[in-house]
Amino acid sequence: MAKKRLVLNFPPQLIDQPVTYRLITQYQLEVNILRASITPREWGRLVVEVTGSKENLDSGLKFASNLGVEIKPLAQDVQWYQERCIECTACTAICPTGALQLSREEMRVSFDHDKCIVCGLCLPICPYGAVEIMF
Amino acid sequence: MAKTIQEINEKIRRGRAVVCTAEEVIQIAKSKGAKQAAAEVDVVTTGTFAPMCSSGAYFNVGHSKPRIKLGGGTVTLNDVPVYTGFAAVDFFLGATAVPDTDPRNTIYPGKFSYGGGHLIEDLVAGKDVQLIARAYGTDCYPRRKLETWIRLEDMNEAVLFNMRNCYQNYNVAVNLSDRLIYTYMGVLQPNMRNATYCSAGQLSPLLNDPFYRTIGIGTRIFLGGGIGYVVGNGTQHNPSVPRTAKGIPRMGAGTLAVTGSLKQMSARWLRGASFTGYGVTLAVGIGIPIPILDEDMLLYTAVTDADIVAQVVDYSEAYPHYTSGNLAEVSYAELKSGSITVNGKKVPSAGLSSYVRAREIAEILKSWLEKGSFLLTEPAETLVSADSEVEFKPLQERPILNNNRVAAS
Numbered sequence: 025m026a027k028k029r030l031v032l033n034f035p036p037q038l039i040d041q042p043v044t045y046r047l048i049t050q051y052q053l054e055v056n057i058l059r060a061s062i063t064p065r066e067w068g069r070l071v072v073e074v075t076g077s078k079e080n081l082d083s084g085l086k087f088a089s090n091l092g093v094e095i096k097p098l099a100q101d102v103q104w105y106q107e108r109c110i111e112c113t114a115c116t117a118i119c120p121t122g123a124l125q126l127s128r129e130e131m132r133v134s135f136d137h138d139k140c141i142v143c144g145l146c147l148p149i150c151p152y153g154a155v156e157i158m159f
Numbered sequence: 160m161a162k163t164i165q166e167i168n169e170k171i172r173r174g175r176a177v178v179c180t181a182e183e184v185i186q187i188a189k190s191k192g193a194k195q196a197a198a199e200v201d202v203v204t205t206g207t208f209a210p211m212c213s214s215g216a217y218f219n220v221g222h223s224k225p226r227i228k229l230g231g232g233t234v235t236l237n238d239v240p241v242y243t244g245f246a247a248v249d250f251f252l253g254a255t256a257v258p259d260t261d262p263r264n265t266i267y268p269g270k271f272s273y274g275g276g277h278l279i280e281d282l283v284a285g286k287d288v289q290l291i292a293r294a295y296g297t298d299c300y301p302r303r304k305l306e307t308w309i310r311l312e313d314m315n316e317a318v319l320f321n322m323r324n325c326y327q328n329y330n331v332a333v334n335l336s337d338r339l340i341y342t343y344m345g346v347l348q349p350n351m352r353n354a355t356y357c358s359a360g361q362l363s364p365l366l367n368d369p370f371y372r373t374i375g376i377g378t379r380i381f382l383g384g385g386i387g388y389v390v391g392n393g394t395q396h397n398p399s400v401p402r403t404a405k406g407i408p409r410m411g412a413g414t415l416a417v418t419g420s421l422k423q424m425s426a427r428w429l430r431g432a433s434f435t436g437y438g439v440t441l442a443v444g445i446g447i448p449i450p451i452l453d454e455d456m457l458l459y460t461a462v463t464d465a466d467i468v469a470q471v472v473d474y475s476e477a478y479p480h481y482t483s484g485n486l487a488e489v490s491y492a493e494l495k496s497g498s499i500t501v502n503g504k505k506v507p508s509a510g511l512s513s514y515v516r517a518r519e520i521a522e523i524l525k526s527w528l529e530k531g532s533f534l535l536t537e538p539a540e541t542l543v544s545a546d547s548e549v550e551f552k553p554l555q556e557r558p559i560l561n562n563n564r565v566a567a568s
């Protein structure tokens with residue numbers, strides 16, 4: 025199994041085509057949409073995590089790119105520095121996916137990288153520079 | 160059976176004192192009953208780790224050759240300006256000071272990435288910082304320019320001095336407006352989409368001694384990882400606010416002024432903080448031991464988050480314009496559950512004060528007491544309390560008219 029985090033840019037003419045649907049059905053890829061911004065008649069942008077066999081992944085992405093979808097690896101990544109975090113919990117009410125998570129029993133804060141969609145909402149919230157976006 | 164501080168200290172010296180944290184005492188009181196618990200427990204330790212803007216530090220950096228009079232001149236440390244209105248080589252640094260080159264909120268919301276709070280953290284971490292000074296030069300202090308690296312251990316004195324700390328309770332902040340706002344209570348989402356609070360609740364020092372019976376001038380405390388002392392009440396000490404039946408203030412009330420040598424403190428417990436769109440501040444770790452003199456003190460320290468309430472205040476309108484009208488009263492148990500209900504709406508709540516770190520401080524203080532390395536103090540003077548009629552005054556503005564040199568009465 026291979027897993028990739030990608031940014032898919034859809035040219036206007038492709039927006040109403042079921043590209044992701046075909047990636048799922050034809051290539052047996054698991055497509056997890058992390059973020060989407062789609063405006064009719066403009067470029068659309070999907071941030072996805074795609075999982076599947078290496079073979080299917082390669083051919084599926086080739087299929088999409090042949091259609092005109094621009095594919096780039098997700099270059100941004102969020103880093104959480106445990107030693108800088110004071111566990112104030114401020115970010116946990118903002119994080120939309122629960123990547124920054126609070127165990128209420130202990131009031132401890134943790135970060136689950138796999139759940140992070142790099143939305144950046146936590147950055148201005150943390151007073152201690154414990155979360156950073158890396159490019 | 161009442162105990163005295165001297166008796167408890169004798170037990171601490173012999174390594175026989177029974178010490179527990181403000182969290183542990185809740186269970187002990189529940190299972191043994193207040194009377195029995197009061198007889199068994201000698202000291203309850205508390206803790207808090209939260210941002211406090213009225214923090215600062217004063218320094219004496221020693222005389223240079225030739226001498227320079229920094230007093231009345233300008234001095235920056237890592238570009239952060241300090242206050243020099245003292246003698247030759249003494250100055251005061253405030254936690255919220257930022258370099259003159261910081262854009263502040265001209266690029267809104269400002270990042271405030273480095274300031275006084277961070278500088279204190281860097282110094283305590285043992286880092287070298289840049290001292291740059293300009294002075295006017297006198298016959299006895301001829302030098303007019305000084306640029307040097309300096310670190311904490313090179314200084315004669317480096318003393319944390321917080322004129323206000325350890326707030327007894329605090330507001331819960333929400334934003335009723337339809338735009339995002341940036342406050343000292345954090346980033347508040349429009350239309351009340353989040354709420355922030357800032358207290359360690361049941362672990363917080365002054366909530367465990369609500370009438371300041373044992374905490375007063377001269378009380379020895381855990382401060383910034385080292386040992387410090389209570390100097391007196393903090394600024395804005397406001398003990399006469401409404402209280403619950405158990406005596407707990409329902410809003411911000413008592414405060415403490417504290418001091419201690421920075422040289423024995425650690426960067427884990429003094430952390431610079433950048434509040435987007437608001438400014439720089441310093442998170443300060445404080446822990447205070449509370450002697451269980453009698454059953455009343457035991458009951459005070461057995462306070463739980465469910466017993467402590469705070470007022471929900473709108474920071475888009477009511478707070479900035481200093482108008483009254485609290486939106487709701489909620490308990491810390493609710494706040495810590497992750498959501499509160501305000502005007503029928505469920506609002507996610509999050510803290511600014513670290514409960515985990517507060518617990519760690521209470522544990523450290525407990526270990527110091529158990530080792531016999533930390534003794535309790537009798538306050539030289541207690542703080543004014545609920546019966547004092549101390550008033551919390553707003554500023555009465557009196558306009559200065561053109562050319563007036565004497566205030567109109």
Ligand code: SF4
Pocket residue numbers: 102118119120121122123124139140141142143144145146147155
């Ligand atoms: S960027 Fe921050 S707020 Fe957004 S998902 Fe990741 S951790 Fe959560």
Ligand code: SF4
Pocket residue numbers: 108109110111112113114115116124133149150151152153154155
């Ligand atoms: S806001 Fe920052 S310090 Fe506070 S819990 Fe989140 S990551 Fe940690």
